[in-house]
Amino acid sequence: xVNRRHFIKKAAGGLAALGSALLSKGSAxxxxxxxxxxxxxxxxxxxxxxxxxxxxxxxxPNYETPAGYFDAPFTPINAxxxxxxxxxxxxxxxxxxxxxxxxxxxxxxxxxxxxxxxxDFKSVEIAxxxxxxxxxxxxxxxxxxxxxxxxxxxxxxxxxxxxLKDVLAEAGIEKSALEVSLNGADSGVLEITPxxxxxxxxxxxxxxxxxIAFEMNGEPLPHWNGFPARLILPGWTATYWMKHLTDxxxxxxxxxxxxxxxxxxxxxxxxxxxxxxxxxxPATVPITEIVVNSLITSxxxxxxxxxxxxxxxxxxxxxxxxxxxQVEISTDDGVxxxxxxxxxxxxxFSWRQWRYDFEPKRTKEYxxxxxxxxxxxxxxxxxxxxxxSGYHHNAVQKITIRGV
Amino acid sequence: xxxxxxxxxxxxxxxxxxxxxxxxxxxxxxDSVMSQCAICHSLxxxxxxxxxxNRAGWEKTVDKMINLMGAPINNADRQIIVxxxxxxxxx
Numbered sequence: 001x002v003n004r005r006h007f008i009k010k011a012a013g014g015l016a017a018l019g020s021a022l023l024s025k026g027s028a029x030x031x032x033x034x035x036x037x038x039x040x041x042x043x044x045x046x047x048x049x050x051x052x053x054x055x056x057x058x059x060x061p062n063y064e065t066p067a068g069y070f071d072a073p074f075t076p077i078n079a080x081x082x083x084x085x086x087x088x089x090x091x092x093x094x095x096x097x098x099x100x101x102x103x104x105x106x107x108x109x110x111x112x113x114x115x116x117x118x119x120d121f122k123s124v125e126i127a128x129x130x131x132x133x134x135x136x137x138x139x140x141x142x143x144x145x146x147x148x149x150x151x152x153x154x155x156x157x158x159x160x161x162x163x164l165k166d167v168l169a170e171a172g173i174e175k176s177a178l179e180v181s182l183n184g185a186d187s188g189v190l191e192i193t194p195x196x197x198x199x200x201x202x203x204x205x206x207x208x209x210x211x212i213a214f215e216m217n218g219e220p221l222p223h224w225n226g227f228p229a230r231l232i233l234p235g236w237t238a239t240y241w242m243k244h245l246t247d248x249x250x251x252x253x254x255x256x257x258x259x260x261x262x263x264x265x266x267x268x269x270x271x272x273x274x275x276x277x278x279x280x281x282p283a284t285v286p287i288t289e290i291v292v293n294s295l296i297t298s299x300x301x302x303x304x305x306x307x308x309x310x311x312x313x314x315x316x317x318x319x320x321x322x323x324x325x326q327v328e329i330s331t332d333d334g335v336x337x338x339x340x341x342x343x344x345x346x347x348x349f350s351w352r353q354w355r356y357d358f359e360p361k362r363t364k365e366y367x368x369x370x371x372x373x374x375x376x377x378x379x380x381x382x383x384x385x386x387x388x389s390g391y392h393h394n395a396v397q398k399i400t401i402r403g404v
Numbered sequence: 405x406x407x408x409x410x411x412x413x414x415x416x417x418x419x420x421x422x423x424x425x426x427x428x429x430x431x432x433x434x435d436s437v438m439s440q441c442a443i444c445h446s447l448x449x450x451x452x453x454x455x456x457x458n459r460a461g462w463e464k465t466v467d468k469m470i471n472l473m474g475a476p477i478n479n480a481d482r483q484i485i486v487x488x489x490x491x492x493x494x495x
Contacts, residue, residue, distance in 0.1 A: 045422060058422040059446040087445055143456040145465060147449075189444045192474030258472060 025387035042150075047224055051079045056147050059184075060084035061224065064152030070297045070316055073346060073353055074127070074217050075155035082224045083132050083153060083238065085196050085259075086188045092244050097228050099212070103249030104179070107172030114228050118214060121162035126209055127350035128234035129156045129318050130241060133264060133287045136384075136393035144390035151295055156316070156351045159232045161213030165206040168250060173202075176252035178278055180205035182231055185244035194258035199251070200233070201276050209234045209321075209349065212245060235321030236288050237391075239264045254278045260286060266387050272378060273320070284328050289320035292380055293394040294327055294354075294372040299401055307403045311358045313340075317372035318351035325375045329356040333367035334382075334396075340370070348375075360403035368399045426451060433488030436481050444473065450493060459490035 036347055045055035045063070051093040053063035094114050102109035110119075123229040132153035137146055168180070180201040188195065204210060214221060221227045226243030233240045239259075254260075265284040273289035280286075294317035305311050313331075316325045323345075328337040340356040360366055371380045384395040423446040428434055441450060457465060463486050469475040470482065477485065 055422070055448075056452060057446055057448045058426075145453045145456050145461065148452045148456075188473075190474050190476075191443060194472070262472065 029150065047082060048225060049078065049222060050082070050284075051076075053079065053081070054152060055147045056149065060087045060089065062147050064150055065155055066298050067151055067295070069155075070152075070295065072312075073344065073350075074157055077157075077217055077219060077222050077225070078342075079138075080130075080155040080157070080216075080222075080225055081132070081153050084186060084243075086186050086193065088189060089188045089211050090185050090244075091223055092185055092228060094228050095174055097246075099229065099245055100247045101167060101249075102247070103172045103251045105174040105177035105250040105252045106168070106324040107174060108170075110376065111198075112167070112173060114214065117162060117167075117212065119231065122165045123160055123162055124211065125158055125160040125215075126211060126232065126234055127156065127158050127346040128209075128232060129154060129290065129349065129351045130133075130232075130238045131290050131318070133237040133239050133391045134389070137390035139393055139395075140281060140384060140386070140390045144388065145234075146390060154238075156318075157216045158218065159211060159213040160215035160218075160348075161211035161229065161232060163208060164210045164212055164231070164248070165208065167212060167248070168205065171250070173250055174252070177250045178204050178253060179251050181249045181251060182240070182242040182245060182254045183249075184226070184230075184242045196242075197255065197257045198242055198258055199255035199260055199279070201278060202239060202250075204233065204236070204275065205250075235290060237264075237290055239287065263389075265389070266391055270385055270387060271392055271403035286338055287391050290318065291392045292319040292369045292372050292374040292378040293317065294397070296368065296370050296397055296399055299368060299399050301399050301401075303399075303401045304404045305360055305401050307360050309359065311360060312355055313358055313368060313370075314353065314355040315370055316351040316353050317370075317373040319372070319376075319378065320395040321348050322376040322378070323372045324372055325377075326373045327352075327354040328371050328373070329358070330369040330371075331358055331360075331366050333398075334369055337371070360401070363403050366401050366403060369396050371396045423447070429492040431483040431488055431492045434492075436484045437488055440477050440481060440485065441469070443475065447457065450489070454493045455495040457489075457493070459486070460494050462486055462489040462494060465489075 042054050044052040046052050047061055056062040061082050061084055065079050065081045069079045097114050099112045135153040136151055138148035138150055179199040181197055183197045212229050213232045214229045229245050231241050232245045264287050265392050266287050268285050275288050276286050296315040298314040317327045327340040329340050330337050340354040343353040373379045379393050380396045382396050384393045426447045457484050470477050
């Protein structure tokens with residue numbers, strides 16, 4: 001059975017009931033969004049072998065992780081967000097799965113079984129944040145169309161797999177190679193709908209951190225997160241992290257499918273990143289690197305906190321692979337900023353947990369903000385940078401709490 | 405491909421459980437939307453964009469579905485669907 005749903009909770013009741021368990025430590029962002037939505041949009045719902053997640057769409061399944069799970073350095077597999085574009089999602093069997101390596105810029109195309117992939121190449125593990133390009137789209141003002149994600153279209157995991165460059169070396173890359181395209185087992189209901197195919201610039205495909213992963217947090221990839229193998233592209237948004245990989249083609253020409261040429265693009269020059277010149281036009285460039293960002297996970301907007309009691313403000317911060325240099329907290333609406341304590345470093349592609357100890361002393365409202373600064377000096381803006389598709393929302397989060 | 409289509413059948417029947425709970429606002433054209441806009445994805449793609457798009461925005465979206473995604477919708481239905489969406493889900 002592809003999609004076994006154990007129970008479904010209704011919006012208001014379900015969220016209220018589950019709220020304390022799952023969303024209690026959720027960000028104000030998520031809470032705001034949930035409140036604004038109608039009965040059938042953001043209900044808690046269960047996909048097979050997943051915990052209750054915040055449902056954005058049933059088919060294809062788009063489900064975000066309630067922020068309460070972001071307390072852990074690595075997001076539990078059964079609470080990890082799910083994002084698909086197309087609705088036909090076969091449940092791939094390990095023994096039937098084949099990965100085809102080909103394209104007009106390889107010398108010897110070949111096919112791998114899962115066993116060969118695991119056995120014939122050196123395996124490595126990387127901690128990396130998987131972040132949907134449209135995470136927090138729902139927070140843009142004015143709103144932009146698309147899946148109205150809150151803050152939960154992300155998760156941090158340890159990914160184990162083999163280097164894409166090792167696999168490509170087996171096929172022999174021709175001098176003419178320019179891009180590497182990726183296709184997965186999912187497809188549209190109608191054949192005419194553009195298949196979800198992405199491409200990478202050759203240099204990124206050959207980066208030692210680019211993996212074909214088959215494990216996540218020490219377990220086989222779960223179905224909804226790409227079983228049996230998916231691409232891991234640390235530092236770049238999840239649109240490239242192709243699930244249920246079936247075809248990898250090395251090509252001498254830019255790939256011109258819908259999901260590269262039309263979708264997942266941002267206005268030129270408005271964001272840092274780049275790195276994909278073969279897909280750039282004067283007006284737009286493909287979204288690539290994750291921008292510096294952070295999330296407060298320990299407070300809810302409007303929360304009442306007792307005065308003269310220590311209050312831990314904690315959360316996570318991340319960027320596209322430079323690493324986080326500092327997280328600063330303001331408890332006075334941005335007038336003064338104080339460094340938070342950074343917790344364990346799991347590598348530059350992982351998010352970084354942080355905490356700041358605060359003691360509210362007055363019975364009044366406190367405006368709490370967090371801003372991350374990356375090792376390259378990039379800092380979060382106070383307002384999100386507008387763009388038509390609502391990508392890269394990394395504005396400083398503002399949460400109001402009340403000392404009581 | 406054959407296996408894909410067999411799987412699709414399983415998937416759509418199973419998915420219908422949750423999906424069938426989505427209720428669109430009443431109004432002329434609702435039936436056309438329910439039959440033509442749920443071929444490829446559940447109708448929550450519409451509900452979630454409630455009052456985000458104006459008439460021109462919905463028109464653009466419907467045309468995107470027809471021209472880029474391959475939605476098999478004829479001109480008469482296109483107009484009915486755009487009118488319905490602009491009136492019931494427009495901003």
